[in-house]
Amino acid sequence: MKKKISFLPNIDARIYIIFVIILLLSIVFLLFQYFRHIDCEKANYYIHADEYLVNKVVEFNDNTQGATSWKWDFGDRTNIDTRQRTIHYYKKPGEYIVRLTINESCIHEKLITITSVSQQIGYLPIIMCPDVATVGETVRFNAEKENGESWEWSFGETASTDALGKSPIYKFKTVGDKKITLIVNGDVEHTAVKTIYIAPKTIRAKQKIDIRSYEFEKPHAAFSLPKGDAQKDPLVDMLQHIPVSPKTKSSKDSVILGRKAPEISNEQFQLVLNQVAVQAKTKDDFKDYLCGNYDIPVIANDDKLIPFGQFCQEIAGKKIKITALRVNKNQENCIQNINVQYKIRKWGLWMKE
Secondary structure (H helix, E strand, O other), X not given: OOOXXXXXXXXXXXXXXXXXXHHHHHHHHHHHHHHHOOXXXXXXXXXXXXXXXXXXXXXXXXXXXXXXXXXXEOOOOXXXXXXXXXXXXXXXXXXXXXXXXXXXXXXXEEEEEEEOOOOOOOOOOEEEOOOEEEOOOEEEOEEEOOOOOOEEEEOOOOOOOOEEOOOOEEEOOOOEEEEEEEEEOOOHHHOEEEEEEEEOOOOOOOOOOOHHHOOOOOOHHHHOOOOOOOOOOHHHHHHHOOOOOOOOOOOOOOOOOOOOOOOOOHHHHHHHHHHHHOOOOOHHHHHHHHOOOOOOEEEEOOOEEEEHHHHHHHHOOOOEEEEEEEEEEOOOOOEEEXXXXXXXXXXXXXXXX
């Protein structure tokens, strides 16, 4: 009788069944992890509020592809929220770091600032002045702003600050619409603006005209020439001997219209900085927003002050995560300085540089 040839060792069948079950569970687990995995760098979430104000609604939402679980830490020691989309109210003003954990693996942080003063109603300074004034006339200005300590006025005739103080006076030198701007406490993001018209100076007679002493025009007959042969006007001969000055080309004064820098928000600026980090863009892509000045100061992580050009060189080629960013602009919309909080990925961890 022939022996039955087997490629498997003579082991209990139950062990084979257990082995197959473990293998199937491992495959299921790997497939679960594969479809559950998300790219942390491509997290798609947002935090939005009409006003970041005490007791006002702040909306939190995550649309990251592949996300199945969420943990929202609002930074104010309240309970963790595990919903994909939720709302929250902050009870006190201040800066809060919102931390979102996606699928128990990806952690993202964002800094938000909650204020106690509305940015829409009563937040901007109020400029009080006449709507129409005259060239050379003394115009009095006044302003209202709660907790105002410093006042910077520009009256639209120069590119610099024209006056300091809450109630300045000014004499306009030119005619036309004048854009009055006021910055209180150095808050350039909330600049008050008002346009007034400066009219030409009115010329007034020093003495009243007495109508009785006015000499009316004589009739044209009084100026008619006597009849006779036409005679040569002696003025013609005299003009032939008077030298005539050569013609000069008249040059018109050129008026250089002030050009404003294009608008860019903090979020858009942050996106472009991330492209600098992956070397898709350079500092030259910020030229229009910086008005050509690459030496504006950058305050990095509250303890490092460097020029913008050097900052772009330092982050180029590195994996960075910007947690907070704020840009300050002048009247021409040119960015003057930048405050940024960011981390760099080293050895698989996010840490401040």
